Amino acid sequence: MHELALAQSVVRIVEQETAQRQVNAVTAVVLEVGALSCVDPHALDFSFSAATDGTIAAGAKLKIRRTAGAAHCFDCDEDVKVMSRADACPNCGSHKLMVTGGDELNVKAVEVN
Amino acid sequence: MCTVCGCDGEGAKVEKRNGGKVSRQDHGHNHSHSHSPNDGHAHDHVHGHSRHHHHGGGERLDFGSGPAGVSVPGETQARLIEIERGVLDHNAELAAANRVRLNKQGVFSLNLMSSPGSGKTTLLVETLKALGETEYIAVIEGDQQTSNDAARIRETGVQAIQVNTGKGCHLDAEMVGKALDQISLTHGGLLFIENVGNLVCPASFDLGEARRVVLASVTEGEDKPLKYPDMFASADLMVVTKTDLLPHLDFDVDTLVDNARRIRPELDVVTASTRGAPGLGYWLAWLKGKYGAVVSDAAAHMAAE
Numbered sequence: 242m243h244e245l246a247l248a249q250s251v252v253r254i255v256e257q258e259t260a261q262r263q264v265n266a267v268t269a270v271v272l273e274v275g276a277l278s279c280v281d282p283h284a285l286d287f288s289f290s291a292a293t294d295g296t297i298a299a300g301a302k303l304k305i306r307r308t309a310g311a312a313h314c315f316d317c318d319e320d321v322k323v324m325s326r327a328d329a330c331p332n333c334g335s336h337k338l339m340v341t342g343g344d345e346l347n348v349k350a351v352e353v354n
Numbered sequence: 355m356c357t358v359c360g361c362d363g364e365g366a367k368v369e370k371r372n373g374g375k376v377s378r379q380d381h382g383h384n385h386s387h388s389h390s391p392n393d394g395h396a397h398d399h400v401h402g403h404s405r406h407h408h409h410g411g412g413e414r415l416d417f418g419s420g421p422a423g424v425s426v427p428g429e430t431q432a433r434l435i436e437i438e439r440g441v442l443d444h445n446a447e448l449a450a451a452n453r454v455r456l457n458k459q460g461v462f463s464l465n466l467m468s469s470p471g472s473g474k475t476t477l478l479v480e481t482l483k484a485l486g487e488t489e490y491i492a493v494i495e496g497d498q499q500t501s502n503d504a505a506r507i508r509e510t511g512v513q514a515i516q517v518n519t520g521k522g523c524h525l526d527a528e529m530v531g532k533a534l535d536q537i538s539l540t541h542g543g544l545l546f547i548e549n550v551g552n553l554v555c556p557a558s559f560d561l562g563e564a565r566r567v568v569l570a571s572v573t574e575g576e577d578k579p580l581k582y583p584d585m586f587a588s589a590d591l592m593v594v595t596k597t598d599l600l601p602h603l604d605f606d607v608d609t610l611v612d613n614a615r616r617i618r619p620e621l622d623v624v625t626a627s628t629r630g631a632p633g634l635g636y637w638l639a640w641l642k643g644k645y646g647a648v649v650s651d652a653a654a655h656m657a658a659e
Contacts, residue, residue: 243524243555250441258437268432272441279558279584326583326617336616340587346441354432 244284247346248292254348255298262353267298269352275343276324277310301352310343368517368532445559448527452534452562460541462645465561467585468569469578470551473595473628475503477569477637478546480628482510484638490540494533494547496525503548513537524555527562544645557584565644570614571596572605579614586617591624593637598627 255267270289274280282305289303310323316335323343329336440446456463466474475495482491488511495503495516504516515533517525530547539545547563549556568589570578573596579586586592592614594607611623624636 243558246522246524246526247441247558250444253444254437254439254441258435258439262435277584279554326587327580337619348437348439348441350437351435352432353435 244280245288245292247280248285248288251289251303251348252292252296252298255301255351256296258348258351259297259353264297264353267301267351267353269302269304270298270348271304271306271350271352273306273308273345273347273349275308275310275345277326277340277343278346280346282307306349308343308345311341312338313341314338368515368529368536442558442560445527448531449560449562452527452531453564455531455534456545456562456564459539459543461539461543461545463545463547463561463563463565464641465547465549465556465563465566466569467549467553467556467566467589468551468571469553469574472551472569472571472574474548474551474569475506476628477593477595477626477634478548479506479510480634481546481638481641482507482512484634485544488512490542491544491546492537492539494525494530494537494545496529496548496550498522498550519550523550523552524559525549525561526559530561553578553582553585557582557588565590567591567593569593569595570610572599572603572607572610576606576609577613579610579617583617586614586621589618589621591622591640594623594625596627597625597632598630 251270251272255270259267272285274282274285286303286305293299293301310325310328311320312323312328312330313320314330314332314335315337317330317333319330319332320341321331321338323331323338323340326340328338330338466478468474478493482488482493485491491512493504493507493512493514495501495507495514496519497503497516498519498521500518501516504514507514515536517529517533519525519529525547537545547561549561553568566589568585568591570592572594575581579592592611594610597607600607607625614621614623622640624640625632626634626637628634
């Protein structure tokens with residue numbers, strides 16, 4: 242459950258970003274989570290409500306945007322989409338893949354009023 | 355700040371002689387949110403701050419007249435603050451500071467990770483005995499509770515700092531930084547960081563180490579790398595441990611290695627046993643090869659500065 246530590250980092254970012262602005266409440270946090278990031282979105286959602294309790298983001302919704310994993314296949318020389326690091330190339334079945342994207346874990350936006 | 359879950363004062367602590375703890379995170383803060391009655395109160399946002407909601411408090415910032423009402427220059431009622439910040443950026447910054455610190459000291463560092471019971475501490479103890487140069491070596495031990503592992507390390511004469519993570523499931527860069535404050539290593543030193551036994555969470559947290567080592571024992575499944583790909587994807591070396599048990603098991607080392615290299619094709623692999631063949635020879639050869647190279651790099655870097 243490292244997701245709770247990550248949720249606390251999200252709260253820290255939200256607190257920093259809202260501190261210098263006139264914000265009554267944070268209503269939602271938009272988070273980009275890549276398919277190859279080391280994160281379980283359900284665990285993160287669960288952790289988020291616990292981590293936000295008593296903060297300016299209390300009660301805020303966590304809006305998770307999933308992004309696909311991307312890799313380059315050295316055998317067929319194609320850029321392909323993968324859902325896990327254990328996936329084979331969907332074109333040729335090779336495992337000689339270099340991950341090129343999809344490990345994002347970024348706060349993209351904070352909805353406030 | 356404690357970045358670990360369950361931080362209620364019994365959270366992460368870096369062991370000191372007197373058992374001191376790091377400070378806990380304080381989530382407390384106040385802010386007012388005033389609503390005046392009869393003001394055409396039109397906004398429809400979710401009220402999340404039930405605990406800190408002070409209607410009509412002394413500090414009055416009235417934004418309650420809704421989107422069509424009073425306008426505040428530069429501000430709107432409901433708005434989106436667009437940012438682009440990595441959730442792990444803070445840990446990455448602290449890890450980078452640890453890395454600079456270790457490089458300046460010319461210290462080579464390894465982050466040892468595996469499931470509980472794969473033999474991290476036993477490998478370390480036997481490695482320290484084999485290396486024999488205790489004054490150049492230090493160990494940071496990560497466990498949720500107890501100082502048992504640090505005590506095992508200290509019996510070899512090597513300095514060890516125990517980090518108890520409390521409910522936390524991994525070491526993070528801040529914990530390692532605090533442990534580094536208590537370690538004295540000379541130039542050319544060697545630092546082992548034994549992470550919390552866990553094949554999932556430690557993968558996400560850069561500690562500032564030079565190399566990542568994952569252990570997989572032959573009493574585990576050959577498909578461990580496929581079940582826990584994130585850990586193997588970030589490793590530089592896999593040590594296959596307890597190989598003296600192979601005659602008693604239906605375990606195929608080649609299958610394990612194939613699975614690991616499906617996740618990370620360039621992964622180095624060595625087998626190791628602390629009881630009988632093949633012993634620690636392959637592991638020590640890898641260690642000395644990398645250690646020597648990195649220390650030479652650091653020395654060259656320092657000479658160039």
